[in-house]
Amino acid sequence: MTNFYPLPLNETHDPDLKSWVESANGHPDFPIQNLPYGIFSVGREARRVGVAIGDYVLDVSALDGVFAPEVQDAFMQPTLNRFMGLGRACWQDTRLRLSELLRDDFPSPFESSPHLHHQSDVQMHLPFQVGDYTDFYAGIHHATRVGSLFRPDNPLMPNYKHVPIGYHGRSSSIVVSGTPITRPAGQILPDPAQPPIFAPSRRLDYELELGFVVSGGNDLGEPISIEQAREHLFGVVLLNDWSARDIQAWEYQPLGPFLSKNFATSISPWVVTFEALAPFRTAAFVRPPGDPSPLLYLQDERDRMLGGLDIHLTVSLQTQSMTEPQQISQSSATDLYWTPAQLLAHHTCGGCNLRPGDLLGSGTISGAAQQNAGCLLEITMGGKDPLPLASGETRCFLEDGDQVVLQGWCEKEGFARIGFGNCSGQVLPARQIEAAQTVEQ
Incomplete structure (x- = not known):
């Protein structure tokens, strides 16, 4: 072959x-x-x-x-x-x-x-002990659509097409598929004219992602070049980075998400190796005319030609009244603006040391069309367009009892189809707390 x-x-x-x-x-x-x-x-x-x-x-x-x-x-x-x-x-x-x-x-x-x-x-x-977890923002259609909700005239920040955007998440709350997800609580601001309150999230969401599993490390201060990056990547898992949108809206400035993300991240139990994925490597995202070229440390001709992953992805939702999940969106990993190698090379370019078991989240993977969005925030445009379900229900965000199921697979003429299994989680009610207290001013 x-x-x-x-x-x-x-x-x-x-x-x-x-x-x-x-x-x-x-x-x-x-x-x-x-x-x-x-x-x-x-x-x-x-x-x-x-x-x-x-x-x-x-x-x-x-x-x-x-x-x-x-x-x-x-x-x-x-x-x-x-x-x-x-x-x-x-x-x-x-x-x-x-x-x-x-x-x-x-x-x-x-x-x-x-x-x-x-x-x-x-x-x-959990298939591996996660030492560190970094969540990137490499889904350009997600970044553009979410940005348009808040900045219609300028949805992408000036740095987006130059630098892989990411932040460090909480590795201790990464759980294996099937683990129930308790609705988180935190500070939210229902009315900008009033003080914030402490309450369970009312805008709980999922995020369809892939997780790239780091296999080997580098010494502190020693970058991993993009040409060497493949030697430090073991495999891929499905990843659901659950998000509390209302908590995030209040807390994320100026340092980014905190409680809105750290309560749980689900991954699939099976790690599909990059050896198994070799037939399904594809060209990196083709940048439109006018987009800047990556800086030299993020450039590699071989990675540009075959650094992407042709993975089909779907999200299904099952409410308590449904007998089986309903597919609500589908997308593809080919819509990631940055390749796994670019994410790893950027992560270490300043000398950050990685170790076996570190996890790199891709960021939400969405297609160009709204129905191919990788989260409810996009599908419902911030809750303005409720999602109709076959059961007669609608959803703007997740309700207690809802189960989210992510699936992924690769298929290509001349090769056997392979898949990732499921990554699922059911939302449980928030813990009993004094949820309506206001913050002292």
């Missing part, structure tokens, strides 16, 4: 590969061409590394003698951090070995089959 930057294609990407795990063949998310990593447990057993294959999880920690000792030790850990720190050559060798073990022509599948667990029988956990 043809090789190309940034990662080579090899026999693990062959669309004709089949697995002795029958549910993997034609699986919309987890065929043998994917092989994403996650952390799982069964009952009260210890957490360990698993690989998704069809409807099952392969307990790779139990495959004695199959992998190199350092890999086997990493697979016994309760997070992926140690494995991610082993480097790309090790990841590629391990992927090839896993592919060989799971192919339908493997001579003794019975040796591995006892270590298969149906996904319905396991509990998934």
